[in-house]
Amino acid sequence: MVKNVSMSYLRNIAIVSMVLGLIYLVIGIVEIVSIFTQYRIFLIPADIIGGFVAVTIGLTYIFGIRGLFRGNKQDLGFPLVASILAALYFSIYSLILLADAAECYILKNEEYSGWTPMHSLRIEILVGAIAIIIAVGIWRRIKKDMFFEKIS
Amino acid sequence: MKEIVVAVIGNPNVGKSTLFNELTGAKQYIGNWPGVTVEKKEGEKIFGGYKIRFVDLPGTYGLGASSIDERIARDYIIFEKPDVVVDIVDASNLDRNLYLALELIETGTRVVIALNMMDIAESKGISIDVDALSRELGVPIVPTVATKGEGVEELCSIIVQVAEGKISYRPLKVKYPDTIEEAIMEISGLLSRITEDINTRWLAIKLLMQDKEVIRYLEDMENGKKIVSVARNYVEKIRSELGEDPLFIIAEARYGKISEILQRTVSRVYVEAVDISDLFDRVLTHRFLGLPIFFAILWSVFLFTFNVAAPIVDGIDLLFGWMGEVIGSWDINPPLKSFLVDGVISGFGSVLVFVPNIFFLFLAMSILEDVGYMSRAAFNLDRIMRKFGLHGKSIISMILGFGCNILAIMSARTIESEEDRLTTVLVNPLIPCSARLPVLIMIASIFFGRYAPLALFSMYVLGIFLALFMAILIKKIILRGVVSPFVMELPPYRLPSTKTITIHMWNRGSKFLRKAGIIIFSATIIIWALATFPHGAEFGGPDSYIGMLGRFIEPILRPLGYNWQIAVALFFGFIAKEVFIDALGVIMGGDYEAKLGAMLSPAQAYGLMVFVLVYVPCLATLATIKSETGSWRWTIFVLLYELILAFILAFVFTQLVGVII
Numbered sequence: 001m002v003k004n005v006s007m008s009y010l011r012n013i014a015i016v017s018m019v020l021g022l023i024y025l026v027i028g029i030v031e032i033v034s035i036f037t038q039y040r041i042f043l044i045p046a047d048i049i050g051g052f053v054a055v056t057i058g059l060t061y062i063f064g065i066r067g068l069f070r071g072n073k074q075d076l077g078f079p080l081v082a083s084i085l086a087a088l089y090f091s092i093y094s095l096i097l098l099a100d101a102a103e104c105y106i107l108k109n110e111e112y113s114g115w116t117p118m119h120s121l122r123i124e125i126l127v128g129a130i131a132i133i134i135a136v137g138i139w140r141r142i143k144k145d146m147f148f149e150k151i152s
Numbered sequence: 153m154k155e156i157v158v159a160v161i162g163n164p165n166v167g168k169s170t171l172f173n174e175l176t177g178a179k180q181y182i183g184n185w186p187g188v189t190v191e192k193k194e195g196e197k198i199f200g201g202y203k204i205r206f207v208d209l210p211g212t213y214g215l216g217a218s219s220i221d222e223r224i225a226r227d228y229i230i231f232e233k234p235d236v237v238v239d240i241v242d243a244s245n246l247d248r249n250l251y252l253a254l255e256l257i258e259t260g261t262r263v264v265i266a267l268n269m270m271d272i273a274e275s276k277g278i279s280i281d282v283d284a285l286s287r288e289l290g291v292p293i294v295p296t297v298a299t300k301g302e303g304v305e306e307l308c309s310i311i312v313q314v315a316e317g318k319i320s321y322r323p324l325k326v327k328y329p330d331t332i333e334e335a336i337m338e339i340s341g342l343l344s345r346i347t348e349d350i351n352t353r354w355l356a357i358k359l360l361m362q363d364k365e366v367i368r369y370l371e372d373m374e375n376g377k378k379i380v381s382v383a384r385n386y387v388e389k390i391r392s393e394l395g396e397d398p399l400f401i402i403a404e405a406r407y408g409k410i411s412e413i414l415q416r417t418v419s420r421v422y423v424e425a426v427d428i429s430d431l432f433d434r435v436l437t438h439r440f441l442g443l444p445i446f447f448a449i450l451w452s453v454f455l456f457t458f459n460v461a462a463p464i465v466d467g468i469d470l471l472f473g474w475m476g477e478v479i480g481s482w483d484i485n486p487p488l489k490s491f492l493v494d495g496v497i498s499g500f501g502s503v504l505v506f507v508p509n510i511f512f513l514f515l516a517m518s519i520l521e522d523v524g525y526m527s528r529a530a531f532n533l534d535r536i537m538r539k540f541g542l543h544g545k546s547i548i549s550m551i552l553g554f555g556c557n558i559l560a561i562m563s564a565r566t567i568e569s570e571e572d573r574l575t576t577v578l579v580n581p582l583i584p585c586s587a588r589l590p591v592l593i594m595i596a597s598i599f600f601g602r603y604a605p606l607a608l609f610s611m612y613v614l615g616i617f618l619a620l621f622m623a624i625l626i627k628k629i630i631l632r633g634v635v636s637p638f639v640m641e642l643p644p645y646r647l648p649s650t651k652t653i654t655i656h657m658w659n660r661g662s663k664f665l666r667k668a669g670i671i672i673f674s675a676t677i678i679i680w681a682l683a684t685f686p687h688g689a690e691f692g693g694p695d696s697y698i699g700m701l702g703r704f705i706e707p708i709l710r711p712l713g714y715n716w717q718i719a720v721a722l723f724f725g726f727i728a729k730e731v732f733i734d735a736l737g738v739i740m741g742g743d744y745e746a747k748l749g750a751m752l753s754p755a756q757a758y759g760l761m762v763f764v765l766v767y768v769p770c771l772a773t774l775a776t777i778k779s780e781t782g783s784w785r786w787t788i789f790v791l792l793y794e795l796i797l798a799f800i801l802a803f804v805f806t807q808l809v810g811v812i813i
Contacts, residue, residue, distance in 0.1 A: 049451050049606060056444040063441060077431040085448060092452050095460045102463035109466060142428070 007071050009141065014068035016134060017079045020127070021061030024086070027123055028054030043123040054124065057085045057131075076138055083135030090128025096120060155203045156315040159229055161256070162240030163249050164211030165643045167268045170652070171240055171298035172208040175308070199308040202315075207234065210566070213248075215255045215358075217365045220565035220573075226365075229261055230350055235315045238307070240266045243273035243280060243295070244644075246418060250289075250410045251403075257291060257323040260351030262314050265293040266307055271300070272644065277421040285417040290322040299649060328357075328405045331393050335360055335386035342379045343370075359383035360390070360398040429644045433528065437642075442532040449525065451609060453516040457509050458593065458605045464508040472501035476742050487684070494691060495680030495738055502737035502744065503672055503730045506590030511661045513586060517555060518656040522648040526551055531642060537620065543572035550576075550619055553583030554612075555660050557773045560585075561780055571631040575623050577780050578790055581769035582619040584612055586664060587729040591764050594733055598749045599757035607758065611765050618766065618797070667728060675724060675731045679738045692739040712763065712802050713756040718748075722763070728770050754813050759806030767798035 030044045031051030038046050064078020097120040104112035160175075162168045176195025193208045209228055210221035217223040229237055239256050241249040256263045267282060286293040292310045296303030313319045328336070339359055340352035347355070358366040360383060370376035390398045436445060476497040482489065520526055530547040537547060545567045553560035560580050567573040584592065592611050596604035682698035689695040694703060694716065701723065702716030709719045717739050725732035740747045752760065768791055769777070778787045 049609060052444070053448040053451055056441070056448045060435060060441055060445065063435075063438070074431060074434055077434045081432060081435040081445070085445065088449070088452050092455050092460070096455060099460050099463050103466060107463060107466050107470065142431075 010068045010071055010073065010076070013076065013079055013134075013138065014065045017061040017065050017068065017082070020079075020082070020086075020131060020134070021058045021065070023127055024054045024058030024061065024082075026058075027127070028052065028056075028058055043121055043126070045122060050122075050124075053085075053089060057082050057089070060085065076142065080135060080138050080142075083131040083138070086124070086128045086131030087135055089124050090132060093120075093122045093125050093128070097125070153198070153201065153203045155205055156236065156311065157205050157207065157232075157234040158311055159207050159209055159232075159234040159237045160240065161209045161225055161229065161237060161252070162211060162266075162268075163213055163242065163245075163252060165641060166211070166240050166242040166245075166249065167298040168211060168240045169208065171266060171268060171296060171304070172206060173655070174298055174301045174304050175204075176206050197308065199305075200312055202312050204308060204311060206238075212252065214252055215259070216361075216363065219568040223365065224565075229256070229259060233261070233349075235262070236311050237261045237263050238266055238311065239263055240268050240296075240298075243267045243270045244276050244278060246280070246414055247407075247410055250413070251406055253289065253291075254324070254326060254406050254409065257289065258326070258351070258357060259354045262321060263291045263323070264307070264310055264314055265289070265291055266303070267293050267295045268298050270295045270302075271297045279419045279421050281417045285413065288324065288413045288417060290324045292319055299652075324409075326406055326409050328402060329394060331390050332360065332398060332401060332405075335383075335390065335398075339379060339383050339386065342382060346370075346373055346375055346379070356383070357402060360387060361402055362387065362399060429524075429642070432645055433642060436525070436528045437531050439535075442528070442535075446529050446532050447613075449520065449529075450612065453513065453520070454605050454609045454612070456516050457513040457589070458596075458608060461508040461512040465505055468508070469505045472497055472505065473742060475501070490684065490691065491677075491680055494683070494741060495676050498740075498742045498744070499679060499734045499738035500668075500673055500676045502594075502733050503590060503668060506593060506730075506733075507661075507664070507668075509589060509593055510586050510664050511657060513589060514555065514657040514660045515653065518653040518660075519648050521656070522646070522652050524643045524645040527642050533616075537623075543567055543569065543576070546572065546576040546579075546623065549580060550583050550616070553580050553585060553619075555586055556663070557581050557583065557585045557769060558776045561773065561776050564780070571627070574781060574786070575626050575631050577777060578626055578786065579619045579622045581773055581777075581790060581794060582615055582622060582766060584615040584765055585729070585773075586660070587667075587770060588764060590730050591725070591732045592761055594745070595748075595757050595761050595764070598745050599752070599754045607761065611761055614762065615765055618801075622793075622797075668730070671728050672730055672734055675727050676734055676738065679724060679731075679735050683738050692741070698735075698739060712759055712799070712806060713752065714760065715751060718751070718760065722767065725764070726768050726771065728772075729764070732764065753810070755806050755810035758809040759802040762805045763798045763802035765798075766794055766801055768794055 027044055028051045030041060031047045031054060033051075034041060034044065034046035035048050035051075040046065060078055060082035064075045064082075067075030067078070097117060100112065100115060100120045101117065103109040104115040160168060160172050172193070172195060176197055195206050195208070197204045197206065207228065209225040212222045212225045215222075215226045215229070217226045228234070237256055239253050241253060253263065253265055265286075267280065267285075270280075273280065280295075282293050282295055292314060294303050294307045294310050296307060298304075310319070314321070327333070336353060336356045339356035343352040343355050355366060355370075359370070359380065367380050370380050387398055390396075390401070394401055435441060438445075476493050479489065479492050479497065520529075526548075530551060533547045533550075537543070546564070548566075549560045549564045551560075552563050557580050560583065561577050564573045564576040564580070567576060592608055593604070596607040600607045679698060682701070683692040683696050685697055686695075689697075689699070693699050698720055699716065702720035705719040705723055706714070706716040709722070714722070717736065720739070721732045721735035724735040736744045736748060768774075774787055774791065777790055778784065781787065
C-alpha cells in the first residue's frame with residue numbers, strides 16, 4: 001500500500017535545502033551587515049530584523065540536511081517549515097510592495113513621491129517564490145506517498 | 153415552551169466552544185489551544201418545541217476541581233443540576249477523554265456524549281463502533297464534526313429525548329477493588345443520611361480520593377466531620393491493605409475500564425507513517441530554532457499590522473481631514489462647530505484612524521491561533537520560564553494579553569497554584585494589549601519613519617521581557633512557592649477556518665469599536681469640555697481646565713521631557729489607553745502629529761513609548777485585577793509598581809537611545 005519514500009528523493013530535497021539555506025543565510029547576513037553601511041545592495045536592503053528572519057529561514061533549511069541525507073523522512077519538516085516561513089515572508093513583502101504602491105499612486109502620499117516598485121522589491125520575494133514551489137512539492141509528496149501505512 | 157438546561161463540558165481543546173457556537177448560533181471566542189473557556193457562558197436554541205439552554209463550561213480533564221475553572225465546571229454540574237450534561241469527547245483521543253466521561257457518569261447526571269472530531273479520527277485511521285461504545289458506557293453517543301456543523305441536529309434530538317426520559321439509561325458502573333467498594337458502600341450509606349441532593353457514591357469516591365473541596369463541603373455540614381473521619385480511616389486501611397493511595401487505585405481502575413472498552417469498540421485501520429503534527433513540531437519546538445522562528449513569525453505579524461495596513465490607515469486619516477475641512481466651512485453655532493471639529497474629528501477621529509491596525513493584528517493572531525501555532529509559542533517560551541521557576545500556563549495568559557489584558561487575567565484561573573496564578577495576574581498588564589497598539593503606532597510613525605515597525609516590535613519584545621522579569625522577581629521575593637507541574641497539550645495543526653478566523657477577529661475588533669463608541673467618545677466630550685472652559689480661555693490652552701490639570705501634572709513628568717499636553721494625555725490614558733491620542737487630538741487639533749513631532753526628540757519619543765507600554769493599566773483591567781485577586785492591596789501594588797517602573801524605564805531608555813541616535 002505504502003510507497004516508501006525513496007532515498008534519492010530525500011537526498012534531492014537535502015541538496016535543495018542546502019542551496020536555499022545558503023542563499024537565505026547570505027541574504028540575512030548582508031541585510032544585517034548593511035545596517036552599518038546603510039547601502040541597499042541589489043534587492044537586499046539594510047534591515048536588521050529582516051536579516052535575522054532570513055538567517056532563521058536559512059538555518060531551518062540547513063538543520064534538516066544531515067537527517068535527510070541519512071534518509072530520515074521526519075526531517076522533511078525542516079525544509080517544509082523553512083519554505084512555509086519563506087512563503088510567509090514572500091506574502092508579507094509582496095503585500096508591503098502593494099501597500100506602498102497604493103500610498104504612491106492612489107493616496108498620493110508625499111512621503112512616497114518618486115517611489116518606484118524597485119524601492120520595495122526585495123530579494124526574498126524572488127527567492128520566496130522558489131521556496132513556495134518546494135513547499136508545495138514536499139507537501140504533495142507527503143500526502144501522496146507517506147501519509148498512511150495500512151495495518152495488516 | 154418547556155426549557156431544558158444543558159451543561160456542555162469536555163477536555164480542553166476538543167472543539168467545545170465550536171460546538172457550542174454551532175448549537176446556539178453564538179459567536180464565542182474559539183482557540184486551537186487549551187484554556188479558551190475560562191468561565192461559563194450561555195446560549196439558547198429552540199428545537200422541536202423546546203427551549204434548550206446551553207451552558208458552556210470551562211474545559212477540564214476531570215472533576216477534581218484543582219483550579220478555579222475546574223471548580224466552576226464541577227460546581228455547576230453537582231449543585232446546579234442541569235437536565236442533561238453533554239460531554240464533548242475528542243474521537244481521535246478517546247483513551248484520555250473518556251476519563252471525564254466516566255467521572256460524569258459516576259455523578260449520576262444524565263450524560264450524552266458528543267463524539268466530536270470524527271473527521272480527524274477517520275483521517276488518522278481510527279474506526280469507532282459508536283453503538284457498541286454507547287452500549288458499553290450505557291449513555292447515548294452522537295458522532296459530530298463541530299467545525300462542519302455535522303451531528304448538531306441529532307445531538308439536540310437526543311438531548312430532548314434524554315431530558316424527557318424517552319431513552320433507556322443504564323450508565324456504566326466502574327467496579328473498584330473489593331476493599332474500596334466496601335468503603336464506598338459504608339461511606340455512601342452515611343452520606344445518604346445528610347444529603348439527598350448529591351450522588352452519594354460519587355461523593356464517597358471523592359472522599360476516598362481525598363478531594364479537598366469535597367472534604368471542606370462536608371465538614372461544613374452537620375455530622376459531616378464524622379463521615380470525613382470515617383473516610384480517612386478507610387483511606388488508611390486501603391493504603392495498608394493494597395499498598396497504594398486510593399487516589400491512584402481509583403484512577404487506575406478507571407483507566408483499566410477505559411482500556412477494556414476501547415479494545416472492544418475501537419480499531420485502527422491504518423496508522424500515519426508520518427504524523428504531520430510531529431513533522432512540524434520537530435522544527436517549531438526545536439531547542440535552538442523554536443524561539444528564533446517564534447520571533448520571525450511575530451515580526452511578520454508586525455509588518456502585516458503596520459506596513460500592510462498603512463494605506464487604509466492613511467486613507468481614513470485623509471477622510472477625517474476632509475470631513476474636518478468640510479465641517480469647518482459650515483456656518484453653524486461656534487461651540488457646536490468646535491465640538492465637531494476639535495472634539496469629534498480631531499480627537500475621536502484620531503483614534504478611529506487606527507481601527508485597521510487593530511483588525512489586522514487580530515486577523516494575524518486569529519490565524520496563528522487557529523492553525524495551532526500559539527500553543528507551540530507557549531511551549532517554546534515555557535522552556536525559558538521553567539528555568540526561572542515560573543508556571544507554563546502563565547505564558548498562555550501572557551500571549552492572550554496581546555489581545556486584551558482583561559481576558560488574559562481571567563484566563564489565569566486555569567492555573568492551579570495560587571502563587572502562580574497571582575504572579576500571572578500581577579504581571580499581565582505589562583504585555584502590550586491592543587489598546588496600546590494605536591498609541592505606540594502613532595508615536596512610532598511620527599518619529600521613526602521606516603524604522604517604525606522596528607520601534608513597535610521592540611516594545612512588544614520589551615513587554616514580554618518585562619513581564620517575565622517581573623514575574624521572576626515577584627516569585628522570588630513576594631510569592632515564593634513550589635512550581636506546580638505543568639503538562640502542556642499541543643493540539644493538532646489544522647488549516648485555518650475562514651469562519652473561525654472571521655468570528656475571532658470580529659469579536660475582538662468589535663470590542664474595540666464598542667469601547668470607542670462608549671468610553672472613548674465619552675472621554676472626548678469630557679476632554680473637549682475641559683479644553684473649552686472656563687469661558688474666555690484659549691481652546692486647549694494652558695488656562696483652560698485641561699491646561700490647569702496638565703500644568704499640575706507636568707512637574708512630575710518634566711524629567712522625562714514631557715510638557716503639560718503630553719502629561720494630561722497620559723493622565724486620560726488611564727481611562728483607556730487610546731484616549732491618549734484622543735486627548736492630544738483635542739488639545740493640539742488635527743495637526744497634532746506635526747506638533748508632537750516638534751515637541752520631542754526621537755529619544756524622548758522612544759522613552760514615551762516605553763512609558764505608555766508600562767504605566768498604569770486601564771481602569772477596566774484594574775477592576776479585573778481587583779475581582780480576580782479579591783484584594784485592594786494587590787490592585788494598588790500593580791498600580792504603583794507599574795508607575796514607578798514606567799518612570800525609571802522611560803528615563804533610562806531616553807538616555808540610552810539618545811546616546812545611540
